[in-house]
Amino acid sequence: MTAPSILLVEDDVSLRMLTARALRENGYAVRTAATGAEMWVMLEAEPAELVVLDIMLPGANGIELFRKLRRQSEVPIIFASARGSEEDRVLGLELGADDYIAKPYSARELIARIGAVLRRGGGEGATKGDERTSEVHFEGWTLSLSRRELRSPSGAMVDLTGAEFDLLATFVSHRQRVLGRERLIELSRTRLGDSSDRSIDVLVSRLRRKLSASGGEPPIVTVRGVGYMFKAEVRRG
Amino acid sequence: MRRQNRLGFRRLGLTERLLAILLLVAAVDFLANTYLFDSATTTAVQRDDAARIGELLALAARAVSREVPARRTEAARALATRHFELEWKPSAAPGELRSPDPALATRILAAGPELAAEGQRLIVRHTHGSRDVTGIVVLADGSALGFRTYAGEISLQLSFWQILPMLLPTLLLGALAWLMFRATMRSLQTLVKALRHIETPSPGGLPEQGPDEVRRLIRAFNQMQRRIQRQQAERTQSMLAIGHDLRTPLARLQLRLDGAALEEETRAELEHDIGEMRHLLESLQAFVEAGGTQIPPQRIDIAIMAATLVDSAADQGLDARYDGPDSFEIMARAVSIRRAMSNLIDNALHYAGNVRVTLARAGDAVEIRVEDDGPGIPQDRLEEVFQPFFRLDTARTRDTPGMGLGLSIVQAAVKLEGGTLTLHNKSRADGAGTGLAAIIRLPLPAGAKPA
Numbered sequence: 001m002t003a004p005s006i007l008l009v010e011d012d013v014s015l016r017m018l019t020a021r022a023l024r025e026n027g028y029a030v031r032t033a034a035t036g037a038e039m040w041v042m043l044e045a046e047p048a049e050l051v052v053l054d055i056m057l058p059g060a061n062g063i064e065l066f067r068k069l070r071r072q073s074e075v076p077i078i079f080a081s082a083r084g085s086e087e088d089r090v091l092g093l094e095l096g097a098d099d100y101i102a103k104p105y106s107a108r109e110l111i112a113r114i115g116a117v118l119r120r121g122g123g124e125g126a127t128k129g130d131e132r133t134s135e136v137h138f139e140g141w142t143l144s145l146s147r148r149e150l151r152s153p154s155g156a157m158v159d160l161t162g163a164e165f166d167l168l169a170t171f172v173s174h175r176q177r178v179l180g181r182e183r184l185i186e187l188s189r190t191r192l193g194d195s196s197d198r199s200i201d202v203l204v205s206r207l208r209r210k211l212s213a214s215g216g217e218p219p220i221v222t223v224r225g226v227g228y229m230f231k232a233e234v235r236r237g
Numbered sequence: 238m239r240r241q242n243r244l245g246f247r248r249l250g251l252t253e254r255l256l257a258i259l260l261l262v263a264a265v266d267f268l269a270n271t272y273l274f275d276s277a278t279t280t281a282v283q284r285d286d287a288a289r290i291g292e293l294l295a296l297a298a299r300a301v302s303r304e305v306p307a308r309r310t311e312a313a314r315a316l317a318t319r320h321f322e323l324e325w326k327p328s329a330a331p332g333e334l335r336s337p338d339p340a341l342a343t344r345i346l347a348a349g350p351e352l353a354a355e356g357q358r359l360i361v362r363h364t365h366g367s368r369d370v371t372g373i374v375v376l377a378d379g380s381a382l383g384f385r386t387y388a389g390e391i392s393l394q395l396s397f398w399q400i401l402p403m404l405l406p407t408l409l410l411g412a413l414a415w416l417m418f419r420a421t422m423r424s425l426q427t428l429v430k431a432l433r434h435i436e437t438p439s440p441g442g443l444p445e446q447g448p449d450e451v452r453r454l455i456r457a458f459n460q461m462q463r464r465i466q467r468q469q470a471e472r473t474q475s476m477l478a479i480g481h482d483l484r485t486p487l488a489r490l491q492l493r494l495d496g497a498a499l500e501e502e503t504r505a506e507l508e509h510d511i512g513e514m515r516h517l518l519e520s521l522q523a524f525v526e527a528g529g530t531q532i533p534p535q536r537i538d539i540a541i542m543a544a545t546l547v548d549s550a551a552d553q554g555l556d557a558r559y560d561g562p563d564s565f566e567i568m569a570r571a572v573s574i575r576r577a578m579s580n581l582i583d584n585a586l587h588y589a590g591n592v593r594v595t596l597a598r599a600g601d602a603v604e605i606r607v608e609d610d611g612p613g614i615p616q617d618r619l620e621e622v623f624q625p626f627f628r629l630d631t632a633r634t635r636d637t638p639g640m641g642l643g644l645s646i647v648q649a650a651v652k653l654e655g656g657t658l659t660l661h662n663k664s665r666a667d668g669a670g671t672g673l674a675a676i677i678r679l680p681l682p683a684g685a686k687p688a
Contacts, residue, residue: 012485018492025496082484085522086572090532104488104515107495156536156566159545159575161552199552206548210541213564 003029004118007048009039010080019052022107028114036065048075050118052110055081055088063091070096076117080105098146117146136172138232139219141211143172150210158210163188167203171220171230180227204228251425252418259414263407270403284344290370290386291348294359297323298352298374301382313382322385329381333373334360341370424451428458473525480518487514524625524642527573527649534654537574539679540565543594543605546579555586561596567603567679573650574679577658578605580643581675585609589672602656602678610672613662622660623648647677655680 006028010016013034020030031048033039042048051069055062069077079092079100089100098117101110134145140153148165150158160168166188171179174187181200208218219232297316304312306327313325342361346352352359352374361372374382424446442459445452494507540562550557578594585592589611596605614622621627628641644658651658656679663672 012489015485015489015492018489018496022492022495082481082488083522086526087532103484104491104511106491152538152564152566154536154566156538157571158538159542159571161545161549163552164545209563213538213541 003027004049005029005031005046006114007031007033007039007042007051009033009036009051010054011035012054019107019110023111023114026107026111039065039069043073043075047073050076050078050114052078052080052114055079055083055092063095066092066095066097078110078113078117093147135237137235138172138175139216143168145169152213153216158213160207160210164203164207164210167200168207171228172234175230175232175234178223178226178229184227250422252415252422255418256411256415260411263410267403267407283341286370286387287341287344288348290384291345291352293321293386294345294374294382294384295349295351297384298349298357298376298382301325302376306378306380309380320386324383326381326383328379329360329373329375333362333381333383337372338362342372421448421451424448424455428455432458476521477525480521483514484518487511487518520642520646523573523576523646524649527576527646527653532570532572534568534570536566537569537571538564539567539569539574539603539605540596542571542575543578543596546575546582547592547594550582550586550592556591557582557586558593559595560593565596565598565603567681569654569679570650573646573653577647577650577677578607580647581607581677584643584675585611585673588612598681599678602680605677605679607675607677608663608672613671613673614660616662619660619662623658647675651677651679 006023008016008020008023008030010019010032011034016032016034020032023030031042031046033042039051039053043051053062053066053069055066066077066079069075076098077096079088079097080103081088081092081100082103089102092100099113101113136143136145142151143149144151148160148162150160150165150168152158167184170184170187179187184200204220204222208220211220212218219230221229221231223229297313300316301309301312301323309325313323317323337360342359345361346359351357356377358375359372360375361370369385369387371383371385373384376382427443427446428451442462443455445455445459491511494504494511497504499507541564543561544559544563547557547559582592582594585607586609589609591609591611593608594605595608596603598604622644625645626641627645644660648658656677659676659678661674661676663674
């Protein structure tokens with residue numbers, strides 16, 4: 001398997017080099033560009049599997065550059081911003097960014113995001129269209145994997161802790177299968193690394209409470225002595 | 238309380254003061270006018286009286302002089318009327334020559350100059366306070382013609398009924414002045430109100446109304462307010478700019494740290510420092526964003542949001558509890574409201590070590606109470622803590638994170654939703670210990686169904 005190729009567009013020389021080095025150390029093939037113009041040259045020479053784009057680039061307005069890139073290519077984009085504002089994040093995601101990351105970010109954080117976006121985009125072989133929004137529906141609920149958001153059947157945003165989100169994401173991708181506690185910890189490893197069996201039970205009960213808050217039956221059932229099962233119908237896209 | 242002076246009386250407002258000045262001026266004016274009118278009338282009356290007395294007396298003196306002494310008593314009596322008594326005597330009694338009124342005599346002589354001619358002499362006495370004028374004319378032969386009449390009748394008729402019409406305009410003027418003063422002062426009162434709420438200035442400034450001086454005051458005030466707003470905006474912008482500029486080097490630092498060969502302990506400490514700087518930048522960003530955002534409100538489950546924040550704190554081993562419904566949907570801006578609740582919870586955990594969040598519907602609003610059992614906030618500083626960059630621990634203790642923006646962010650976020658934030662110190666019924674209660678009230682749309 002060849003290393004995924006990433007194009008990093010960042011105007012700060014040192015940050016560009018540091019980021020590129022961190023990404024290479026984690027097994028990515030990285031090319032860098034300092035401006036929007038350089039980015040176009042690079043992309044024409046050879047397509048990339050993912051672009052990390054600094055929105056505050058000098059020269060072309062970052063938003064404009066982003067729009068143009070989105071029009072011309074389906075390449076997944078991670079938006080990096082030195083503003084870290086909520087408006088930037090919302091705007092970026094609305095424009096079709098696959099993820100948003102605020103500076104300063106750690107190498108671990110960036111690599112996790114890149115990994116998640118690449119898995120979503122390429123893992124199941126469908127890289128086009130709606131798949132980018134990566135939404136999962138069950139019993140009227142909507143789980144957005146890219147935005148890490150859960151919406152109730154009435155459309156209300158329902159807060160989840162990071163661990164709860166990861167656990168729910170694990171459940172929906174393994175529906176109708178009985179999962180033991182250890183297996184759940186393993187599958188949700190990004191956030192549940194140090195979770196105990198007991199804390200899995202706590203997380204499941206919280207999830208159940210949230211998923212039944214608007215009156216319905218919780219879709220997670222206990223299989224005595226074994227673990228849990230997500231029994232609801234799941235629709236993607 | 239503030240309007241009491243040392244003697245405990247309520248201090249007069251400007252309107253009352255102006256009215257008092259007006260009434261004083263009117264009173265002095267009235268008294269002066271009354272006196273002048275009175276004396277002018279009196280003088281006129283006295284002149285008329287003197288002329289009448291002079292003419293009659295001159296005629297009587299001439300007539301009596303022509304008679305022989307035996308018939309003079311009779312002649313004098315014949316000439317007398319009810320209002321002008323005359324009596325002839327062979328000689329003047331010494332008492333009748335005393336305490337004369339030369340001024341009146343002079344006026345009488347002006348009308349009857351012959352009274353002082355051909356050896357005659359006039360002695361007039363006008364008893365003050367009485368209407369009577371008495372006197373004698375010493376005739377050429379030394380005999381005396383005594384007379385008694387009245388004077389000053391009209392001047393004494395300057396009574397209540399004459400004073401009333403003179404007082405009436407003054408009273409009307411007073412009432413009119415009161416209304417006008419109030420109208421004039423209204424613009425000043427608006428200004429005072431605006432000054433009190435200076436942290437929420439109206440965008441266009443106050444309308445310049447009222448008299449010239451007040452207009453100038455309002456203009457100066459508006460200018461000052463614009464200057465303050467501009468300075469605040471500039472300060473915010475420069476802080477944001479510093480924030481932006483710091484993010485890139487901070488990102489470099491973070492990545493350098495990630496790639497550096499360091500002892501785990503050192504790395505953790507450095508990570509912590511970077512985390513703190515990052516937190517400062519985030520709170521600055523939140524403060525600026527809470528002031529005005531383009532993001533529209535959306536449907537959120539505020540009960541789940543509160544419970545999730547509490548759960549996250551409890552997961553870190555902190556003493557946090559949530560009491561309330563499992564679900565409560567409202568329209569709000571998720572990020573800013575979440576941050577507001579999170580700030581209050583963090584504050585409680587930091588200052589008190591525990592937090593209890595309760596959520597309940599209260600009329601047309603949802604009430605979120607964030608309470609702790611900590612030391613609370615000194616009563617006289619409850620207002621101050623909302624000020625941006627205000628820190629309760631003045632000696633910048635190292636264990637308090639942030640820039641003193643926490644409550645400003647909460648307040649701005651709550652205000653953005655049309656809600657209110659109040660803080661008060663709890664006092665338990667048993668008096669044992671206190672704590673702080675922060676209450677967010679968010680309005681619900683009319684007709685929202687109860688949870």
